[in-house]
Amino acid sequence: MKVYTTQPFQAVYSLFEHEYLGYLFESFVVQVNSKGNLTFQHQNISVKNGKEFASRLDADDFKLLPLIDQIQQDAVLKKFSPKKQSPADFFLKVYDPEKGDKALQETISHYIQGRMAKILELLRNKQTFIMGKDGEPTWRKIKIAPEKASVLFHFRRNEDNTHYYPTIKYAGQKMEFMYRDAALVCYEPAWLMLDGTIYSFEKPIDGKKLQPFLNKRFIAIPRSVEETYYRKFVAPLVEQFDVLATGFSIRSERYTPTPHLTFSEVKTTEKAVQPADVKAGALVSDKILFDLSFKYGDYIVPTSEAKRVSVSMEKTEDSYVFHRLIRDLNHEKGYIKELSKRALEVKNGQTILEKPAAFAWLNHNLAELEQLGFTVRQEEKSGKNYFIGEVSVNVGITENNDWFDIYGTVRFGEFEIPFIKLKQHILSRNNEFELPNGQIAIIPEEWFTQYIELFAFSDGEDTLTLKKHHMALVNDLENGNLATVTMNRKLEKLREFETIEDHPLPSGFRGELRPYQKAGYNWLHFVKDYKFGGCLADDMGLGKTVQTLAMLQHRKENGAEAASLLVMPTSLIYNWLKEAEKFTPDLRVLNYTGTYRDKNIELFQEYDLVLTSYGIVRLDAELLKSYYFDYIILDESQAIKNPDSNTSRSVRELKSRHRLILTGTPVENSTMDLWSQMTFINPGLLGSKNFFRKEFLKPIEKQKDEHKTRRLHALIKPFILRRHKSQVARELPEKIEHTMYCKMTEEQEHAYEETKSYYRNKILTSLEENGAGNTQFMLLQGLTKLRQIANHPLMTDPGFEGESGKLKEVMRMTKNVVGKGHKVLIFSQFVKHLELIRRVLDEKEITYAYLDGNTKDRQKQVELFQTDESIKVFLISLKAGGVGLNLTAADYVFILDPWWNPAVEAQAVDRAHRIGQQNTVFTYKFITKDSVEEKILALQSRKIQLVTDLISTDETIIKSLTKEDIDNLLS
Template sequence: MKVFTTQPFQVVYSLFEHEYLGYLFESFVVQINSRNHLTLQHQNISAKNAAEFASRLDATDFKLVALMDQIQQDAVFKRFCTKKMTLSEFFLKTYDPEKGDKVLQETIQRYMQTRMAKILDLLANKKVFIMGKDGEPTWKAVTLPPEKATVLFHFRRNEENTHYFPTIKHKGEKLEFQYKDAVLVCNEPAWLLLEDKLYSFEKEVDGKKLQPFLNKKFIVIPRKVEETYFTKFVAPLVESFDVYAKGFEIKSERYQPQPFLTFSEVSSGVQAKDMFQTRSSATDRNLVSEKILFNLAFQYGKYTVSNAETKRISVNIEKTPDSYIFHRLIRDVNHEKEFLKKLSDRELEVKGGKAVLDKSLAFSWLNQHAQELEKQGFVIEQANGQGSGGAKNYFIGEISLNVGITENNDWFDIYGTVRFGEFEIPFIKLRPYILNRKNEYRLPNGQIAIIPEEWFTQYIELFAFSEGEEGLTLRKHHLALINDLQNGNLATVTMTRKLEKLREFEEIEDKPLPEGFKGTLRPYQKAGYNWLHFVKDYKFGGCLADDMGLGKTVQTLAMLQHRKENGADSASLLVMPTSLIYNWLNEAQKFTPQLRILNYTGTYREKSASIFKHYDLILTSYGIVRLDSELLKKYYFDYIILDESQAIKNPNSNTSQSVRELKSRHRLILTGTPVENSTMDLWSQMSFINPGLLGTQNFFRNEFLKPIEKDKDEVKTKKLHALIKPFILRRHKSQVATELPAKVEHTTYCSMTEEQEQAYEETKSYYRNKILKSIEEQGANKSQFMLLQGLMKLRQIANHPAMADPNYEGESGKLKEVIRMTRNVVAKGHKVLIFSQFVKHLEIVRQSLNEKKVAYTYLDGNTKDRQAQVDRFQKDESIRVFLISLKAGGVGLNLTAADYVFILDPWWNPAVEAQAIDRAHRIGQQNTVFTYKFIAKNTVEEKILALQDKKIQLVTDLISTDETVIKSLTKEDIENLLS
């Protein structure tokens, strides 16, 4: 019957018993008559139509209606029936007395009990009824007393057995519930329907403990099973509820808790993070990756209770000769929480009685806090009986370290002592452990001491850079490291006044120019000359890393002239790319004409070191050093100077190895780009001028290269720069060469031709699918070669498709624009340098210039007459164009006749392009230099340009590499490049 919302009505909740699901509630609205009585006119409501009756429903009613929807048979059928069958078939099969699905029955029961418990909690002050057999929802009213009932469990033990029964009280009065047709409407927790009242219970009694007694006076426990029954049933009952016993004793006991913190290794193969909330070390140091498990328990008298136990009362059974004593231990939870807070305050978060830390962090924590906690009442010890059963026995006593550093003649002596409790260990004994990241050190008594994790950071460089087996020594050029150790209170340092003065100097002493130097030095060049003296006087090697075009050559020649005039007793060796020999000869003739110079190059050079004594300066190439290494290493040079020293960037190349074997009093390198491809370039060059400064190659790779290039580790970056800073002089053109004319940079966007665009899109689709699939299957690292291959193809097509496909007969939008602008520049009387990374591209441009009858000079790696090409361009007014490959002509050339520079195919590293531009924008240039970067629109070139700002955040001026950028590209970056 429909209930009218325009007339008074009441929401009611009706209890009924389902054949299979037990006691359930259903929600109804009932019409009210003029006398405010409920009528027989009613209507079932659910979440679907409850809104119609919202005028008389509150928020609790809406919750109740939704919950009751969930326990109706239709809802249960939909939720749990996984096969195609009718509702009746589902219930008949599931609840069949013999073949029914017991597991599913229990699952449904848990589902129903959870929701019934929620419903019963919400029914206070609601209209509740028992449903009539005819479905009438308001057959009999039921009340829910607000006061909870209590249960007392009685045990009476005699010589033969034990009787067990409960009594129930409500508001202090005993409830007679046995043989009264009482029913348990809900078991978890118990709700008892007795004489039209629904009672709930304190301590959330489980209804199953009351169910047997609804129609039974007591249960008999035979003597033969009483011990098992007492242990499994009675003891938990005593822990949670009120129990009255006769024939055995229940003793309530209270003690002050004493915390026991034990630790043990987490057994291998166990995923600690799956079991416990873990806290791991903040930095990945490749130390032993084992975990330490802490367990917290409390000693109460002679009883031990794990902190993981949530029960406030713990029961232990003592069997006496003729009975039992139940020791009812009442825990001091507040006191336990105070101990937990002491651990939490010290950053050990114990959850569920446990905490897991990385081994190194765990022992660092123990060393720092164990003694203090023991004074506050903690017992801290290793589990498993101090290393019994094959487990390691760990030392957790006090650890201290004293390190001293004293200056000797040409090095520092390092000494130190480590104390592990009563044991004194020489500091040098820890060297292999620190260097190999092994944190376990066996003490003389067999215990394992864990080396504090911070020592691996604080002292790894000291051990890596020091030399000696019996005693440790450190070279003088490691002064920055000595400073760090002293400033961090990690070592006591004693040194001479000369070195103390070096640590505190504010400005470099001004040195007079040698008399034989012809010419003048600009102020910043004079500062560079003074700096060369500074590193020489302290017997350090130096790296003059000024921008291209700032006069590294003239500063170096001034120093060499000074050495000639001040007692250099042997010749100096200057090594460079072959193409720069004549430039050095010309500059020396101009500024230092008194220097006796030997050009030690060519097939017919006199291969004898004995001739060197007749010269002040030997000029040679990297190739000759490699060929004549056996001869050259027999001579002790005054200076060995490497120009364009990035030539030795690969430390394992024959060139690098040959150069490092040479002997000299002083060492100097000259370069505008100390790093081209990898941070390892820096190691190779710095290890030449100051051997051992950055440790071994393997050490540098692990400690600096990987953290800086892969992890962008700022701490490691700063540390590296602190180590190299005293030995590098780096000035930017914008800082010092203020007299240079302006440099104007443009980006010229070129549209591809139709045929070019078609070729580009086909190649892009092919590589995009291939690369993204490879990243998905093998990861970004293993896909780098394919990515580079794909990017190379796309860059070539963006320039001119003929570079990738010799059969291509169409045109290139970029080539058209380059030729148009070249002719325009030349027609106005300017000279232009055209750079490309691809020799193939230069060949295509060359062919077009021939067709247009535009004269040019040309230089790539195979050009034999380099200097002649340079001279022609500089002096011949009819030659207005110079085609140059970036690799062959990006360094060492002085091309100030040009005031336009075209970069045809940009790549990641702007420093490489800057070098090319500096061929024209250097000392001697009188005109504004205009630079044009040609970009093919809607290609990977345009996207590379956009990514440069995002990806190339130069760590410093020294570390900027294409390889680093490629490694740092995310999958999203790659997708964008190929989109």
């Protein structure tokens, strides 16, 4: 029957007994007549229709509705039945007396009881009834007792057995509940219904402890099982409830607690994070478990026991004594707070720390804890015997000729250990050091960070020495109060670069050096005088060649006893010959290249400078390493970036008094490039290759570890001189950069979308199935295809008959620039793209110079463009024209297909924007709208942070792309 909200109504709650689920409540609204009495007109209410009756429901009603909905038969069926079935089928199967699912019964009961307890608490001021057998919700009124009852458990021990029974009091009066049709409407905790009233209890009690006595006066425990029963049942009861005992004793005891902190080693299994191609496994990790307990008299009470009373049973000659220990929880909390103040957060009496952190904490706090009254000890059965005393280290460093001597001692309590004994432990990150008495001392974790480089870079097994070029490390150790350093006055100059002396230019040098070039020349003297290798890493176009030639001329005039060797890419030989002829005409220069070179190193004595290529060094390695050069200089030294290549190995085997490398991009692909080049100029500076990979390469490239990046900078900084063009901008003409957006033609857009859809589905599916690591090649392939179509679909489809929006825009701009008498460099990463431009230039009869990787006479093309006024356009592939070109005749630079690495584009621009340029240089970057090129530009600003200082590589960025980045690129 429907209840009308326009007329008075009342919410009521009706108790009924379910065949399987026990006592439950149902919620109703009942119409009220004109006299204010409840009528028979009623309907169920639930969360679904509760808002209709909101006018006469309060906050508690709206809390009750979802709880009551959750205990109804259909809700239980939906929650616990894995498949659709009728209530009868489900309940008959689960509650079958012989084959029923006991575990599921327990789970359902716990679920129901928890909600019934909450419902009963909320019903205290509600209209509550027992439901009639016909479903009438208001059959008989019941009430919830406003106060809580108390329970007293009685034990009477006699010669034969022990009688056990409870008594209940309410409002000071004993309640007679046995044999009175009382019922437990809830068990967790107990709610007892007696004579129309439902009672709860002051101390929550399990209903199963009362259930037997609804129809029984007492339970008799035979003497044969008495001890077990007392220990397992009576002792916990004495802890939680009031107990009246006859025939045995219960004694309450109080003491002041003293804290006991014990520690033990535990093995924890953690999920291993491994590469996608390796199955995830489990790592077993050593950790330390701290356990806090309190001693009360002779009793030890674990903090994990939250109960205020702790009971232990003592068996006497003819009876039992229950010692009821009253804990001082406030006092205990005070000790827990003291641990918390010292950053040890104890929960349930325990906490687990990584082993190094645990012993660092112990070493730091042990003395204070003992003063506060803590007893700190190792668990007796915890395996290794650990040392937990005071730990300290004292390191000294003294300069000795061309190296530093390192000495020091480590103290573990009473033991004094030579510092060098820790070397293998630090390098292998083994933090367990065995003391002479067999105890295991844990090396503090910070020592691995503080001293790993010292051990990795030092030589010696019995004594430790460092090379002079590790001056930055020595300084850091001293500044961090990690070592006491003694050195002479000459070496003190290294602490401040402002002390670099000014050196006059050699008399045979023809020309002038700009101020920053003169500073570079002085710096070359500085590293030479201290017998360090140097890296001159100025930006392209700032004159690394002329600074180097000035130094070589100085060596000639100051009695260099041998020739210097200058190694470079073959394409730069001509440039060096021309520059040497111009600035240092007195230098005797040998061009040691070509198939018919004279392989006679005695010839070198007749020359000041030997020019050769990396290929020749590789071929003539055995011959060249037999000569002791004055200088070995590597130009474009990134050529030895792969330390395992034959070129790198050959170059490292050469012998010389001084070493110098020249490069505008010290790092192209990876920080390992830096290791290879730094190891050439200063062997051992960055440790072994494996050490460098573990300590620098992986943290910097994979984890983006800023601290490691700064650390690497600090180590190499004294040996690298790098000036950016912005620092000397006042000596160069202005550079203006533009971005030109080109709209795709309709046919081009169709080709682009078709390819994009194909690769998008393929790449995103591969990402899900194989992970990022196995999708990189496909991603690169897809991005390359899309970039080519963004240039011109002809690059991927020779049969394409449409036009390209970008090509039209490039040709419009080219005609405009050439028409006004300017010269332009047009760079593309794709030779196919240059071929398309050539075809159009030929059609329009515009003359041009051309350079790609297959061009035989590079210098001829350069001179043609530089000197022939009729040639206004120079088509250059980025790879072939990125280094070694002076193209100052151009004042426009077009970048046709931008890619990740801005350093590569900057090198292209630097072909024109360099010393000797008199005009403003205009750079135009052509971007196809609504293509992957535009997406790359948007991502660059975020991703380029990875590569600004040490790493400038497209591969690095490709590896760092997230699924979201890839999704955006291909959207």
